[in-house]
Amino acid sequence: MARTLIINGTVVSPTGRQLIDVLIDGETVVAMYAPGQVEAQGVTADTVIDALGKYVIPGGIDVHTHMELPFGGTNASDTFETGSRAAAWGGVTTIVDFAVQRYGENVIDSLGEWHAKAAGECAIDYAFHQIVGGIDDEALKAMRYLTENEGVTSFKLFMAYPGVFYSDDGQILRAMQTAGDIGATIMMHAENGIAIDVLVGQAIARGETDPKYHSYTRPSLLEGEATHRAIILSQVAGNAPLYIVHVSASDALLEIAAARDAGRNVFAETCPQYLYMTLEETLAKPGFEGAKWVCSPPVRSAHDTHHHHADLWKGLRTNDIAIVSTDHCPFCMKDQKELGLGNFSKIPNGMGGVEHRMELLYQGVVNGELTLERWVETCCTTPARMFGMYPKKGIIAPGADADIVIWDPATQTRIGINDKHHMNIDHSSWEGYVIDGKVETVLSRGTVVIADDAYVGRKGHGQFVRRGLSQYLV
Numbered sequence: 099m100a101r102t103l104i105i106n107g108t109v110v111s112p113t114g115r116q117l118i119d120v121l122i123d124g125e126t127v128v129a130m131y132a133p134g135q136v137e138a139q140g141v142t143a144d145t146v147i148d149a150l151g152k153y154v155i156p157g158g159i160d161v162h163t164h165m166e167l168p169f170g171g172t173n174a175s176d177t178f179e180t181g182s183r184a185a186a187w188g189g190v191t192t193i194v195d196f197a198v199q200r201y202g203e204n205v206i207d208s209l210g211e212w213h214a215k216a217a218g219e220c221a222i223d224y225a226f227h228q229i230v231g232g233i234d235d236e237a238l239k240a241m242r243y244l245t246e247n248e249g250v251t252s253f254k255l256f257m258a259y260p261g262v263f264y265s266d267d268g269q270i271l272r273a274m275q276t277a278g279d280i281g282a283t284i285m286m287h288a289e290n291g292i293a294i295d296v297l298v299g300q301a302i303a304r305g306e307t308d309p310k311y312h313s314y315t316r317p318s319l320l321e322g323e324a325t326h327r328a329i330i331l332s333q334v335a336g337n338a339p340l341y342i343v344h345v346s347a348s349d350a351l352l353e354i355a356a357a358r359d360a361g362r363n364v365f366a367e368t369c370p371q372y373l374y375m376t377l378e379e380t381l382a383k384p385g386f387e388g389a390k391w392v393c394s395p396p397v398r399s400a401h402d403t404h405h406h407h408a409d410l411w412k413g414l415r416t417n418d419i420a421i422v423s424t425d426h427c428p429f430c431m432k433d434q435k436e437l438g439l440g441n442f443s444k445i446p447n448g449m450g451g452v453e454h455r456m457e458l459l460y461q462g463v464v465n466g467e468l469t470l471e472r473w474v475e476t477c478c479t480t481p482a483r484m485f486g487m488y489p490k491k492g493i494i495a496p497g498a499d500a501d502i503v504i505w506d507p508a509t510q511t512r513i514g515i516n517d518k519h520h521m522n523i524d525h526s527s528w529e530g531y532v533i534d535g536k537v538e539t540v541l542s543r544g545t546v547v548i549a550d551d552a553y554v555g556r557k558g559h560g561q562f563v564r565r566g567l568s569q570y571l572v
């Protein structure tokens with residue numbers, strides 16, 4: 099097996115940073131050495147990577163992506179091949195995507211379909227959550243089967259999208275009772291979709307059809323309300339593990355913080371768009387351009403009663419928000435977002451971001467919002483522990499997979515369609531952002547996949563990761 103030595107770098111973990119040399123044998127980290135010990139012990143390797151002045155961090159883990167998701171009459175424009183490659187460009191070495199079961203479909207069959215889409219396609223490792231769009235006796239049995247046999251231990255439900263993915267409160271309660279029984283995690287899209295659909299219908303009837311009305315018809319109050327309801331239902335289900343996906347608003351964060359203060363098994367993630375973007379600068383652009391930023395929950399206004407950005411950054415520091423994911427779900431403007439010309443409710447929901455999460459959150463370190471260690475924790479280590487992949491993933495330590503990013507803090511990254519852009523979309527939601535720092539080298543299970551500004555990996559290198567239960571439960 100080939101041995102690789104990464105020397106002179108500063109290894110960063112959630113608990114600190116340290117000058118340390120890392121020895122990889124094959125796919126695994128096998129040893130770590132204090133400065134000078136490599137020479138003293140005569141350690142040799144086939145390849146030596148000098149990381150002087152660089153950070154050496156665990157590969158990023160994005161636990162919320164939707165490659166090829168069928169939505170609104172089209173499919174998300176990144177395949178597992180293109181999307182996982184773009185992820186590698188962004189310093190991500192594991193994605194957790196969502197298999198989708200709709201009402202009337204068989205859960206286990208739907209997981210098989212997603213395995214077929216991803217197998218042999220990925221540049222980096224991948225795992226699955228299961229979306230359950232139709233909770234019934236059979237689906238509950240399938241949840242148990244997937245958790246015990248298939249390495250799929252988390253189940254996403256929707257309080258939004260009536261008629262598509264929606265579960266009512268009774269279905270949610272039953273799923274939570276089952277999850278509580280088997281130790282699985284319920285992931286919740288918490289927006290009150292029934293009320294939102296009323297507001298959407300009324301807006302369209304008034305002729306309010308531009309993209310910005312997507313945000314106005316999904317007020318943060320209805321995200322807060324649904325978050326509260328999900329938390330109470332999980333309490334009624336005996337403190338069933340609950341993970342609120344893509345928190346966009348202070349209203350929801352307040353509910354999560356209260357539940358966590360009360361000691362409940364409630365966890366949350368946010369996404370870069372909710373930390374950086376405002377309605378005014380995105381959805382409200384003139385004409386149809388705002389369609390690029392239509393996602394749910396929506397990007398919030400800078401003029402709300404709450405300061406959503408500041409509150410979400412604070413939530414990340416206090417651990418009320420444990421993880422940053424992307425909800426990567428790209429759609430091109432041409433032929434895809436354009437389905438909603440003249441009616442914002444027909445715009446496919448989602449934006450591309452899997453390539454930029456590590457960069458955008460590192461900017462949070464530079465801006466004084468997060469420590470370097472917290473950056474690694476929220477983007478690499480906690481995702482692994484929350485979704486049962488630690489210590490194989492999420493940490494640089496002997497025995498762990500050699501998923502490693504070498505990060506250059508002294509360079510900048512320009513994001514944009516003619517700059518850094520490897521996702522399969524005809525625009526960038528992050529056009530014009532200039533970020534301090536840069537993904538320099540990426541190793542996936544010991545194999546270099548990004549180096550010298552080139553992708554040197556291969557389709558099919560990525561393997562399916564069977565996950566265990568959340569490691570944050572007592």
Ligand SMILES: [Zn+2]
Nearest residue numbers: 162164343425
């Ligand atoms: Zn999603």
